[in-house]
Amino acid sequence: MARKSSTLDPQRLDNQICFAVYSAAHAFNRVYKPLLDRLGLTYPQYLVMLVLWERDDVPLKEIGEKLFLDSGTLTPLLKRLEAAHLVKRTRSSEDERQVLIALTPQGHALKDKARSVPQSILAASDCSVSELVAMKDEIVALRDRLNAVIGE
Template sequence: MAMQDTCAELLLDNQLCFALYSTSLLMTKVYKPLLQELGLTYPQYLAMMVLWQGDGITVGEISARLLTDPGSLTPLLKRLEAEGLLKRIRSSADERVVELFLTDKGRALREQARAIPTCIVEASQQSIEQLAALKDELVALRNSLQQAV
């Protein structure tokens, strides 16, 4: 089927959104075998990174940090609890609030995960400086988009 009218602004390869989407898909594929060794999915890994940074946070706080809805995070956190990586405890001050605490197993998993960032840098074939600059640009873009919604 021949293309009748070339509309450059609608070409897939000209779209920033597609470049971000396809890169995200490939990044997740690179992470997958590394995370399988830890028994984690990519979303679980993100949640664990937040917990490794600050144990004892609430579901609302981890949800805000991951830019996700608390309701969609709850099943993921229940799976991590079933795996023995964290404990979910209702706050004594407000029973509507659920606090998250790493178990010894959850803390130990952090040591196993330490090599993952190096593997990702190697797979990217970019320098640390290039990746840091790209991350800064993406964070700035994310912040702008967040203000637009």
């Protein structure tokens, strides 16, 4: 009883939820890799395409808010998507500060090719949809609490 049980030691790697999340994110990335290679996308690029497939012609700023990414990450990423002829970047005529991101026909067409990706991920998760939804909601709630702290 004198020595703290290792299963309760908050400084142990295996007891840290952040490492669980960190390593799960990398595991997801590795599962996505071969699926997205066929689409010519990286995972963050795929996330941007998901945003655009929901709504086209979105300001860079708004993509950043949805994905929690800033222009330092998105500007070069979007330039790569533009070089791949999947999106077009244009300055807004109403507000020259904003850059609007629009899908090209190829970018729009890619949505169909990507349709099988989620079910491949579901299969790899080896888990029921309802369990995954419950976990997702818990993780999102945790993320939002963390982000609330960052804003002070």
